[in-house]
Ligand SMILES: Nc1nc2c(ncn2[C@@H]2O[C@H](COP(=O)(O)OP(=O)(O)OP(=O)(O)O)[C@@H](O)[C@H]2O)c(=O)[nH]1
């Protein structure tokens with residue numbers, strides 16, 4: 119098993135010619151830095167949210183002590199920043215929390231400086247293709263990947279979904295599968311394929327009313343037609359991916375009423391059209407109930423960097439079993455003496471553990487995404 123290939127964030131760790139002498143002896147402390155939450159990146163200009171400590175009356179309010187501008191209920195203001203030279207080639211991505219100094223007023227024409235990238239909880243990565251060892255971080259610190267897939271028009275592509283699942287689990291993120299266009303096809307087969315993987319499955323359909331807005335395919339949707347979808351997004355940072363035509367824009371526009379305007383703000387700053395932009399953008403859900411990160415440029419993930427053991431770690435029950443595997447076990451279907459097979463064969467031992475069939479489906483599902491890691495699409 120190879121080491122995880124280096125990416126840009128490892129740049130500073132690279133030993134110099136004379137050992138590990140740091141690049142700069144003394145780094146400025148920047149004790150006056152505030153935390154920014156990166157909501158957009160475009161051509162070296164970063165759109166950030168910072169905590170706005172003042173109230174409407176101009177006095178310092180409770181929010182001054184809040185430290186995370188992405189948290190629900192925190193009052194924020196938008197600023198524009200550039201990367202300080204000391205960050206070298208380190209990439210700042212959507213979802214990052216950064217230390218920012220300089221003019222953080224957000225006034226027109228103001229430009230602050232990002233001096234540090236805070237530790238990331240999750241990093242969603244992609245490579246250009248599976249043979250490319252160079253990986254790029256696409257989004258940082260997201261809680262879940264929401265894979266938007268149409269049940270028809272276009273037809274769902276299992277292999278693509280599996281690959282997204284692998285990328286998310288490798289990143290340390292949860293997975294939600296949002297099946298759209300339930301008015302055209304039955305969601306049951308896909309639900310049965312993904313629930314054993316620990317994936318939350320949501321279903322939406324075209325609303326019978328005005329015909330355009332989607333609604334959740336649940337009997338108890340209540341007043342809010344997208345209630346179950348919103349509940350799954352609440353308080354979280356969710357990355358949405360999906361192929362063209364699956365209804366992702368329809369969904370985002372329904373969830374974030376001023377999504378078009380919000381992305382328009384980014385355009386105003388950069389003078390660049392949304393359609394040609396391939397960078398991710400974070401959109402706030404109403405009532406500060408979480409964030410949706412739209413990824414217009416990301417249609418798939420190269421998985422060259424994903425290690426089997428890292429992926430396995432996302433399947434806690436299987437990982438516990440696999441400690442009994444022979445050294446270097448691939449855990450694939452043809453792996454000799456893989457402990458997962460013995461676990462399935464043992465089935466229900468009368469102690470109330472999962473039955474043989476449930477175990478078999480679980481292992482099969484794991485092996486399917488494991489295979490998708492290296493299969494060509
Ligand atoms: N029948 C049906 N059509 C839908 C549904 N949701 C969206 N559509 C239609 O599917 C088409 C594609 O929807 P979009 O929201 O533009 O899809 P997208 O994934 O954003 O695609 P791009 O804009 O190309 O990235 C549009 O004609 C929508 O009206 C649905 O639930 N049922």
Ligand SMILES: [Zn+2]
Nearest residue numbers: 443447449456
């Ligand atoms: Zn094994």
